[in-house]
Amino acid sequence: MPSATHIRPRDTRSPLSALHGARPSRRGLLAGGLGAAALLGLTACGADDSGGPSTAGGSGAAGWSFTDDRGRTVRLSRRPKRIAFLTDTVGAALWAAGLHPVAATDSGQGIVPAVKPDWSGVAKIYSADKGVRIEALAQARPDLLIDAVQPDGTLQVASQLPAVTKIAPVVGLSTYRSIEQIAGTADRLTGSLGARLADTGAKTRYEEAGSRLRKAVAADKELRVGFVFGIDKNTIGVMNPKTWAVLKTVSALGMRLLPVPGGADNTYSQAVSWENVPSLPVDLLVWAVSDPLPDNPLWKRTPAVRAGQLWKPDLSSWYAYSWENFTVLLDGLATHVQSAHAGVGPRTTS
Structure with missing residues (x-):
C-alpha cells in the first residue's frame, strides 16, 4: 500500500467477466516509494508472535506493551514518549486520533493534510528519492516507530527495516481492514501512549x-x-x-x-x-x-x-x-x- 506513500499490493490479471485491460499499478496513483521486501525480524524490541490483532496496549509498573496487526507484541520497560510515523496513512490516522509525533512523513499526496496536523516541533523525514531519511529520523530520537502493514504481513518500510530498527522498535498497523478497525486501533494505540483523543464525538x-x-x-x-x-x-x-x-x-x-x-x-x-x-x-x-x-x-x-x-x-x-x-x-x-x-x-x- 514505500516508506511515506501508501502503496497498494500489485494487481493480478483477474478478468472482470468479458472486460479486459492492462493491469493498473499502484505506483501510478501515488508517486515514489520502496519496493516490498521480505519482512526482517524486529531487532529493537521483544516480539511475541502468539498475540492477536491490535487489541492489547497498556502501561504501568511492568512497562508498556502493544500487540500490533502482525500479531507481534512490542514490550518496553516504560511508556514511549517520542513517537515517529513512518507512513502517511498510519500517520494520518494517529494524528487524527490525537497522537503528536516527534517525526513524521508527508509524501505530498494530500493524505496527511486531510487531517489538519500540527507540525510544530515535528521533523519531516520523507524524501522522494530515499523514502524515510534515516539520519533525520535518528536525530529526532524516537523511542517508538509506527508503520503500515501490507497484506502479506510485511511492513511498508521493509527494505529500510535493518536501519530503522537500530533506532527504535516498530509497531505495525494495517490499513487493509474496515474503517472501524483502522480508526479503532488508532484510538487504542493513542490511548495506550497516554495521549488524549482529539475528538471523542467523531x-x-x-x-x-x-x-x-x-x-x-x-x-x-x-x-x-x-x-x-x-x-x-x-x-x-x-x-x-x-x-x-x-x-x-x-x-x-x-x-x-x-x-x-x-x-x-x-x-x-x-x-x-x-x-x-x-x-x-x-x-x-x-x-x-x-x-x-x-x-x-x-x-x-x-x-x-x-x-x-x-x-x-x-x-x-x-x-x-x-x-x-x-x-x-x-x-x-x-x-x-x-x-x-x-x-x-x-x-x-x-
Whole structure:
C-alpha cells in the first residue's frame, strides 16, 4: 500500500467477466516509494508472535506493551514518549486520533493534510528519492516507530527495516481492514501512549452516518454500486471490495458492490478498457482516488453516468483513515444511494 506513500499490493490479471485491460499499478496513483521486501525480524524490541490483532496496549509498573496487526507484541520497560510515523496513512490516522509525533512523513499526496496536523516541533523525514531519511529520523530520537502493514504481513518500510530498527522498535498497523478497525486501533494505540483523543464525538458521528447508509442500502437492495478510478487514457480501474478499507466497510453495511472475479485479498483493482466501460453492470458509480472525471464519449455513454447516478466525493484524501474523514464519505454515499434507482445499468456484461 514505500516508506511515506501508501502503496497498494500489485494487481493480478483477474478478468472482470468479458472486460479486459492492462493491469493498473499502484505506483501510478501515488508517486515514489520502496519496493516490498521480505519482512526482517524486529531487532529493537521483544516480539511475541502468539498475540492477536491490535487489541492489547497498556502501561504501568511492568512497562508498556502493544500487540500490533502482525500479531507481534512490542514490550518496553516504560511508556514511549517520542513517537515517529513512518507512513502517511498510519500517520494520518494517529494524528487524527490525537497522537503528536516527534517525526513524521508527508509524501505530498494530500493524505496527511486531510487531517489538519500540527507540525510544530515535528521533523519531516520523507524524501522522494530515499523514502524515510534515516539520519533525520535518528536525530529526532524516537523511542517508538509506527508503520503500515501490507497484506502479506510485511511492513511498508521493509527494505529500510535493518536501519530503522537500530533506532527504535516498530509497531505495525494495517490499513487493509474496515474503517472501524483502522480508526479503532488508532484510538487504542493513542490511548495506550497516554495521549488524549482529539475528538471523542467523531466515532459517534461516524456510527450515525453508517446507520444512515445501512438504511438507504436496505431500502433498495438491488442497487449495484461500482467504485472506479482513472488509470490512463485507455483504462479505468474497478476497485476490489476485498482490499479497500472503504469498500470493506460499505459491504458490511449491505451495499452490493461490483466484484473483481478471482481477485484475491491483495488484488488492488481490475483494469477495464474504455470500450467495455459502458457494459459495467452498475447502477451507481463512485469516482475515487483520482482527478479529474473522464472526458470520454464512452464514459458519457455509460448508463449510470447518463442517468446522473454518479458521485465524485469531495474528500481531501481517500487514505486518511479517520472517523471524521469517512463520516463525510458515508453521509455522501447515503444521500446518493437514496436518490439512485436499481436496474439502470446492464444486467450482465457482454
